[in-house]
Amino acid sequence: MAILTGTFVLSMLFYLSLTAGSGNILYWSQFEIAMGVVFSLLTSVFARALFSASGVKTGWKMLNPVRWLLFITYAIGPFLWNLTKANIDVAYRVITGRINPAIVRIDPGMKTDFGLALLANSITLTPGTLSVDADDERNLYVHCINAKKKNPKAEDVCGSFHKWAGRIAE
Numbered sequence: 532m533a534i535l536t537g538t539f540v541l542s543m544l545f546y547l548s549l550t551a552g553s554g555n556i557l558y559w560s561q562f563e564i565a566m567g568v569v570f571s572l573l574t575s576v577f578a579r580a581l582f583s584a585s586g587v588k589t590g591w592k593m594l595n596p597v598r599w600l601l602f603i604t605y606a607i608g609p610f611l612w613n614l615t616k617a618n619i620d621v622a623y624r625v626i627t628g629r630i631n632p633a634i635v636r637i638d639p640g641m642k643t644d645f646g647l648a649l650l651a652n653s654i655t656l657t658p659g660t661l662s663v664d665a666d667d668e669r670n671l672y673v674h675c676i677n678a679k680k681k682n683p684k685a686e687d688v689c690g691s692f693h694k695w696a697g698r699i700a701e
Contacts, residue, residue: 538578542571598699605695613690614657621658624676633678634663638670639685639693646700647671653692660688 546567547559554560559567624630641647647669651662659676666672673688685693 536575538575539571542574543567546570601695601699605699609691609695610653613692617658617660621676624659629677631677631679632675633681634672634674635678635681635683635688636670636672637683637685637688638668639689639696641669641693641696642701646696649700650689650693650696653696654689657689 547564550563550567551558554563556564639647639650641650647665651665651671654660654671654673655662661674662671663674664672675688680687
């Protein structure tokens, strides 16, 4: 039920933001509001079926405004800072040719699928690293353009990303 309600609300808000300014009820017409409800309901039912079929556990945790504030803080602060540093590092490695590519296994200690997905996406979005796979024990396999250790810890590969993902998603 949580995924249905949360997805419906977010879909409806997104739809209303895209169609604002063309109606007579505040900013929308009656038809646009009705279509927004229909499309948002279809989207939420489809998302629930998709998550249920894939075995993803859903809940109300991600509707907590504190988690959204943590996510925004993470995106503006640590993620943006590490993204900038990684861009400079990759540019340096491209110019000098000093690379040591490898696929390494890290244990980030994530307990939820969402936490693991948030971490894997953060790693992949950072230049010089790419999340390749995750196993059943929630270990991530990451391709690094410059692997400094054969058996690195999570901090060596993704900095503080795993701590932030844990705060946000778990």
